[in-house]
Amino acid sequence: MRIIWFLLPCLYLISFCIAEEGLEFPTYDGKDRVIDIDAKNYKKALKKYDMLCLLYHEPIPSSKELQKQFQMTELVMELAAQVLEDKHIGFGMVDSKKDAKVAKKLDLNEEGSVYVFKAERVIEFDGELAADVLVEFLLDLMEEPVEFISNPSELRAFDNIDQEIKLIGYFKNEDSEHFHAFEEAAEHFQPYIKFFATFDKGVAKKLTLKMNEVDFYEAFMEDPVTIPGKTHTEEEIVEYVNEHKRATLRKLRAQDMFETWEDDLDGSHIVAFAEEEDPDGFEFLEILKEVARDNTNNPDLSILWIDPDDFPLLIAYWEKTFKIDLYKPQIGVVNVTDADSVWMDITDDEDLPTAQELEDWIEDVLSGKVNTEDDDDDDDDDDDDDDDDDDDDDDDDDDDDDDDDDDDDDDDDDDDDDDDDDDDDDDDDDD
Template sequence: MRSRDHQGTIAMKWGWVFLGVFLSLGTLSWGEKGLEIPEYDGRDRVHDLNAKNYKSVMKKYDVMVIYYHKNVDRSRSAMKQFQIEELALELAAQVLDDLDDEDIGFGLVDEKKDSAVAKKLGLDEVESIYIFADNEIIEYDGELAADTLVEFLYDVIEDPVEIIDNERELKGFHNIDEVIKLVGYFKSEKSPHYIEYDDAAEEFHPFVKFFATFDAKIAKKLKLKMNEVDFYEPFMEEPVSIPGKPYIESELVEYIEQHDRPTLRKLEPHSMYEIWEDDIDGEHIVAFAEEDDPDGFEFLEILKEVARENTDNPNLSIIWIDPDNFPLLVPYWERTFHIDLSSPQIGVVDVEDADSVWMEMDDEDDMPSADELEQWIEDVLSGKIDPDDDDDDDDDDDDDDDDDDDDDDDDDDDDDDDDDDDDDDDDDDDDDDDDDDDDDDDDDDDDDDDDDDDDDDDDDDDE
């Protein structure tokens, strides 16, 4: 199960971007037949499920798609968003309405009004899509867009195991390299070992691709022995034989669960949230490269080489994103990560706050060598390159500002003290001057008195 605590908001924003563009395409119309993009016909096909009707509604369909949504009664903006979501489901239901092989139904469960239904069906994560098929519950972890959801449902209704009968199908098997896949060699469909294999496939369907052959010539080209299963990691040239054949279902399930995080994996629209939430210690190593671009292809080949050399490192998992698959997200990524996606990029991203550090390319015309790329990745894994370092720099800047404020305060205090001392000195000088003036006046008075006495004495003598 997924958790949206720290990146769910970003994930939902991605979904709205894709959903909006696809629904807008529905308004286009062409003059000729053969390329008519579906437009919503206005017919309600999505059921509002409640305690009274959910059992009867679900019995009508081979596959039931249920959107467990939050209550939007008190929020106008949430109501508008929900209407967009519901429209995407209506369009998907319309497209699949005439499907011959399977009857696929769509329903809504309100977290507040239909909590009892959610509990009985095992719906425990709001804003998630659950698919009920063949006694299995599949949680859809992709974008809420009609085209992506329909494509995913086509995979759901396929058999969990695809049989390889001839050379062309074997070539098709080898051309699949972007997902985890397994292939086994068994005597027949009735073999108990194949039945165990098929049961294990149902546990991971449709996220992990399971193949099998009953042809000895095909098995020889795959280098498989009877009842043996090979595990292929994405973009790896050589498979790994699962030890302990013949296997029971639980052994196969356990092995796959232990190896379900590839060294290099591609971000896909139908599983983007699941991949993004499967971080290592809150971080992702992310590589942007356009496969159809010469530089992007070259960089991707170097990336695959590094992944193959380090496939045994459990701490290494690189997410490859082809910008061509997400054109509306390119401006968001460039703005958020401060990078230019017109050329290949690789960086480490903190999934909580989107802080990131990106490898510096010395020459845009020359891609880094495998050794240079591997050294950069080793620096990331060792902690020498860490997106959290930016947070430390911000803290240091704050500390510097505080120190400057303290220094300014100290300077102000010193100036005040100096002013006080100067005032005291001036007061003392004024007092001294006053005292001196008083003394001078007293001396003058004394001299005048003496002169008067002398004059009196002279007068007496004359008489």
């Protein structure tokens, strides 16, 4: 599955359409900017750039098809390097076999992943390897880890962020040791989780925050949870976020899609497909939010929402793999290893399932009553049906053969009778 997502960026590389000034999408100019990282140059590269973005890849394959795929991946890195050339960001490639010693020193361990070195930190990019997604990720990483909220309009913008985890703390000023601990903690999760801070009493009052207090907002939840304790160290904040970052309802995003997909529960995901811009999809999403809010304290429940509009090139693949129609909302349980799946029966096009019906179905999933083994049983039944059909065909063939044999015997008897009659006629003539 990862290979399919790995190749999507190519569409961005072959856009040669003539555009008006101001809307010209970049195309690769042919200049080599990506460094082949080895034992001789990796230290120099780390010192030269504010951020160094390295793709850790398996050895260059021998087959022509795989070589083309590798070249397409190189083009993604080259285009990103070209676009960000003025941002002091370096790009490089590390061969897992040829440069194994360098990979070990840099602690690169997952082939196909991109690692970004920024100051003393290493951030793994585990998303769709498309030039625009990678560039957006790196630009977000260049920003400060904490964003400040200082007026009502900024507070409204903060309130509108509801599809991802966010934290906000109230501190005396930027010199506060408690703010510094909060800021250090934010760097651990940048750019995946957003951290906000305010030094304004009015903003803090509207958020019902006390001095040095930090609120944690789970994705799609209306009310925050205050992190226990009057003050918090960097380690305490990091530990709390790590324990609670798997939301009850979370959205699949291009920038961390592989990490999210791998963060399953017992090898499976409850997956919901819904287009937010579609009326039925929007209604279904609101029902999912209601279910998630009612079950936010259930550690065994995590629903992964996928908006097909975010991944148009994967729609046909998902429909074929899961045998579903993505032009209407769907919810099912998916085995992340073999993509076996079972989907809730939503046959009525007029009425979507209620929150209670969804909760009942989810309860069946969590109890094991509904599981992907049911899909295997259905496949076995199909195989049995095919075998029965084959047996019936064989029986029909045997019957046909018997009928043919009988017909042949009858024809032989008729021929013998005709021969006897001819002999009798000859005898009469002789007489």
